[in-house]
Amino acid sequence: MAWAGRTWLFGLGCACVISLAAACSGAPAPTPTPTKTPLPVLSPTPSDTATATNTATITPTSTKRPTATSTPTPVLTPTRDPRVDPLTGLVVNDVALLQRRPILARIGNDPVIRPQSGLSQADIVYEDIMDGWWVTRLTAIFLAQDPVDIGPIRSARLVNIELANQYQGALVHSGASDQVRWLISQEKFVNLDEFFNPEPYYYLENQGWMGRLHTTAGAIRKYMKEKGLEADVKLRGFRFASEAPKGDAAAQVSIPYPAGSDVVFRYDAQTGQYLRWVAGAPHTDRNNGKQLGVSNVIVQFCEHQATDIVEDSNGATSIRIIMTGKGPAWLFRDGVVVKGFWERDGKYDLTRFVDASGKELALKPGQTWVEIVPPDYKIAYGAPG
Structure with a gap:
């Protein structure tokens, strides 16, 4: 996203008034062009990298539940070994790696900026459809590992409010439209909007505006520590088991995202992972040149609602993805699919x-x-085609 919508130099109070007035009138809020001192152009400085040790088709619907407004009180699963990453189920060499705030990096997925940096070291990656319904964008969550380069960093959307609240994380992004930026500012999670926190970000050389803004996990963590924003977040995490479940054969999964972002995962029995392909090509990590391989693919079916929040100069409006309540979810692992549901009662759950x-x-x-x-969405799976 360009620098549009990124200046609140007239003061937060004025920005709020403008945004509220625009919402009441039905017209999009104006998006002035920010004036900003350019970031330095440099290459990432390597930092320590923690390595975790590894010891059909339906049309579903979702059911919304009321959104809780209570203060978050997440707790660890009582039976979990404190050395086990609650987001991956893997044992780490240093327990201190898990006593930190998760980093949620908003990463672009436009065809011209692939491959991205750092995705192979994320604990979890979420993918969602962008306004205009023409491309997807990623939110990579980093806890146990610290990539030396993460990016390209792009602008946030409404879905990032849902995700950052769930993980009590630090949202790393390059800004947002005026209304989304204001909504983010009202939340309790750490908001590392690059416009107001430029220190841990840098520009990558020889890249266009879509792909040039990057950061490192080390720089983000150093900045949070200096600002008193780092914290030992107690995550409930997920349930893990090494034994393969019973389910229908699913050696290939096809997700019909918009052209240029369509995804295929193909199960590799030798590694026990699903290898990721995007737009017909292997999806790789810029940091190591290797194709992305994952242990689990979860397809989460959620209601997508239209809004009047204008996101770009073409008039495309933001999508509100409903992530509280209950809806279908399909888990792909070990070459099979297990069909179930997702559940989330409140914003901090x-x-x-x-x-x-x-x-x-x-x-x-x-x-x-x-x-x-x-x-x-029609999700196709089965034997490789």
């Missing part, structure tokens, strides 16, 4: 993935990608 009886589904230890799709 972590989503649970459960079977028909309400028992939490067991993820395979390792990285998970959550593909957020509308209820009417």
Whole structure:
């Protein structure tokens, strides 16, 4: 996203008035062009990298529940070993790595800026459809590992409010439209909007505006520590089991995201991972050149609502993705699919993935990608085509 909508130099109070007035009148809020001192152009400085040790088709609908407004009180699962990452189920060498705030990095997925940096080291990656319905964008969550380069960093959307509240994380992004930026400012999670917190960000050389803004996990963590924003967040986490579940064969999963972002995961029995392909090509990590491979793919069916929040100069409006309540969710692991549901009662609750009886589904230890799709999406799976 360009620098549009990123200046509140007249003061937060004026910005709020303008945004509220625009909402009442039905017209989009004006998006003045910010004036900003350019960030330095440099290459990332390597930092320590923690490595975790690994010891059919339906049309679903979602059911909304009231949104809780209570203060978050997440707790650890009593039976979890404190050395086990609650988001991957993997044992870490240093328990201190898990006694930190998760970093949620908003990463672009436009075809011209692939491959991105750092995705292979994320605990979890969420993918969602952008305004205009022409491309997807990613939110990568980093807890146990610290990539030396993360990016390209792009602007936030409404879905990031849902995700950052779940994980009590630090949202790393390059700004947002005026209305979304104001909504983010009202939340309790750490908001590292690059416009107001430029220190941990830098520009990558020889990249266009879509792909040039990057950061490092080390720089983000150093900045949070200096500002008193780092914290030992107690995450409930997910349930994990190494034993493969019973389910229908699903050696390939196809997700019909908009052209240029369509996704295929193909199960590799040798590694026990689903290899990711996007727009017909292997999806790789810029940091190591390797194709992305994941232990779990979760397709989460959520209602997508239209809004009047204008996101770009073409008039495309933001999408509100409903992530509280209950809806279908399909878990792909070990070459099979297990169909169940997602549940989330309130804004500070972590989503649970459960079977028909309400028992939490067991993820395979390792990285998970959550593909957020509308209820009417047709997900194809089975043998490779």
